[in-house]
Amino acid sequence: MSITFNYASAGLREGELEKARPVIEAAYNTLKNKTGAGSEMLGWMDLCDTYDKEEFERIKAAARKIKDQSEVLVAIGIGGSYLGARAGLEFSKGPFYNQLPNKDGVEVYFAGNNISSDYISYLFDIIGDRDFSVNVISKSGTTTEPAVAFRLFRARLEEKYGTDGARERIYVTTDANKGAMLGLAKEMGYERFVVPDATGGRFSCLTAVGLLPMAAGGMDIDEVYRGLTDATRRYENDDMMTNDTTLYAAMRYIMMTKGKCVEILADYNPSLTMFGEWYKQLMAESEGKEFKGVFPTAAHFSTDLHSIGQFIQDGARLFFETVLWVDQANAEVTLPDDPANTDGLNFASGKSLQYMNEKAMNGTLLAHVDGGVPNLIIKVDKLSDYTFGELVYFFWKALGISGYALGVNPFDQPGVEAYKNNMFALLGKPGYEAARDDLEARLAKV
Numbered sequence: 084m085s086i087t088f089n090y091a092s093a094g095l096r097e098g099e100l101e102k103a104r105p106v107i108e109a110a111y112n113t114l115k116n117k118t119g120a121g122s123e124m125l126g127w128m129d130l131c132d133t134y135d136k137e138e139f140e141r142i143k144a145a146a147r148k149i150k151d152q153s154e155v156l157v158a159i160g161i162g163g164s165y166l167g168a169r170a171g172l173e174f175s176k177g178p179f180y181n182q183l184p185n186k187d188g189v190e191v192y193f194a195g196n197n198i199s200s201d202y203i204s205y206l207f208d209i210i211g212d213r214d215f216s217v218n219v220i221s222k223s224g225t226t227t228e229p230a231v232a233f234r235l236f237r238a239r240l241e242e243k244y245g246t247d248g249a250r251e252r253i254y255v256t257t258d259a260n261k262g263a264m265l266g267l268a269k270e271m272g273y274e275r276f277v278v279p280d281a282t283g284g285r286f287s288c289l290t291a292v293g294l295l296p297m298a299a300g301g302m303d304i305d306e307v308y309r310g311l312t313d314a315t316r317r318y319e320n321d322d323m324m325t326n327d328t329t330l331y332a333a334m335r336y337i338m339m340t341k342g343k344c345v346e347i348l349a350d351y352n353p354s355l356t357m358f359g360e361w362y363k364q365l366m367a368e369s370e371g372k373e374f375k376g377v378f379p380t381a382a383h384f385s386t387d388l389h390s391i392g393q394f395i396q397d398g399a400r401l402f403f404e405t406v407l408w409v410d411q412a413n414a415e416v417t418l419p420d421d422p423a424n425t426d427g428l429n430f431a432s433g434k435s436l437q438y439m440n441e442k443a444m445n446g447t448l449l450a451h452v453d454g455g456v457p458n459l460i461i462k463v464d465k466l467s468d469y470t471f472g473e474l475v476y477f478f479w480k481a482l483g484i485s486g487y488a489l490g491v492n493p494f495d496q497p498g499v500e501a502y503k504n505n506m507f508a509l510l511g512k513p514g515y516e517a518a519r520d521d522l523e524a525r526l527a528k529v
């Protein structure tokens with residue numbers, strides 16, 4: 084088993100887990116029996132069996148074509164339409180995946196996840212004169228950020244290759260039946276992939292949404308699916324005490340009932356930085372409703388021990404920590420001996436950095452527990468395409484249970500619309516005129 088969960092440092096009092104058991108078991112059954120709010124959005128639960136095989140093969144073929152034609156893929160999307168793919172590439176290939184020599188994929192850059200002029204122009208500079216392709220990803224097909232980026236990159240492609248050449252380099256991942264992106268793709272004859280109806284944004288990264296950028300960047304998506312499949316089977320276990328997704332959900336629930344309303348996902352490996360971003364979206368969009376929820380944040384250790392570490396050790400006791408630890412390094416580096424020992428580090432000569440990192444993790448864990456911070460530990464044996472598929476499912480399933488335990492619909496995201504409506508009104512989008520005057524008047528006072 085390549086993922087393990089441990090709550091020995093959660094500081095549980097006797098009887099707390101038993102007390103939570105009825106709520107957690109009810110939430111588990113609600114999810115399993117698909118009887119809760121949002122149950123039409125549970126396509127992720129059996130994705131490993133139901134995902135369209137023909138589409139899966141077409142994704143691999145498209146990734147090969149991108150590699151043949153281009154040096155760079157620009158993946159355009161926001162939220163659930165980009166975080167998983169980026170998390171996967173960094174998880175599997177490391178933070179420098181685009182610069183690695185002998186990589187087995189193209190460089191993959193992400194756009195459409197902001198509206199920054201600087202960001203786009205830096206990206207234009209990075210691509211330069213090189214051949215590139217574009218994968219625009221939007222379930223709704225109407226999200227402003229990706230629509231803006233797509234307009235810009237499509238224009239550049241058409242300028243460079245002509246309309247017909249651009250058609251050969253544009254891939255559209257969107258709803259099967261509706262949305263502006265679908266209309267455009269049909270009209271222009273772009274190759275299309277589908278965001279299945281029952282897999283909402285943050286549950287979609289193991290459909291074409293994430294699989295095409297991951298495959299183009301060199302990930303083996305068969306391996307990702309092998310991990311997804313094994314995790315799906317493993318966490319079908321109805322026994323709360325031996326199902327780690329249920330136990331993790333139970334711990335999150337118990338922490339929340341004790342007023343620990345912030346969860347810090349703490350990693351010790353920069354390859355997991357984007358995984359932390361993916362986790363933040365998954366948890367926040369799913370649980371942050373009806374004035375409830377555990378606020379998710381991520382910390383990257385040991386880096387952040389030199390910044391927010393002070394607060395975690397001694398500040399207000401609002402949070403618990405979930406350590407995401409990787410047991411084995413993919414490449415081992417050892418600290419060399421220095422006969423002069425001017426840095427005083429010879430006590431660690433010959434030790435691997437993985438060993439030293441583990442000591443940092445254990446030392447931090449004990450210090451934080453001593454400081455009154457409950458700690459949970461999720462261990463992954465190593466970072467790979469396989470464990471990415473596994474871990475994504477682990478978090479999906481745990482979140483589904485903990486969301487239902489909290490009493491919210493974990494599968495909608497009504498709050499995301501509020502800023503969009505204000506932005507449309509302020510930009511002068513037709514249909515939003517009434518709101519605009521009111522917003523302008525309020526802004527005048529800011």
Ligand code: PA5
Pocket residue numbers: 161162163164220221222223224225226229283284285368496499
């Ligand atoms: O989880 C979600 O539903 C959101 O984060 C969406 O993924 C995000 O808003 C992008 O939406 P779309 O794919 O429709 O452009």
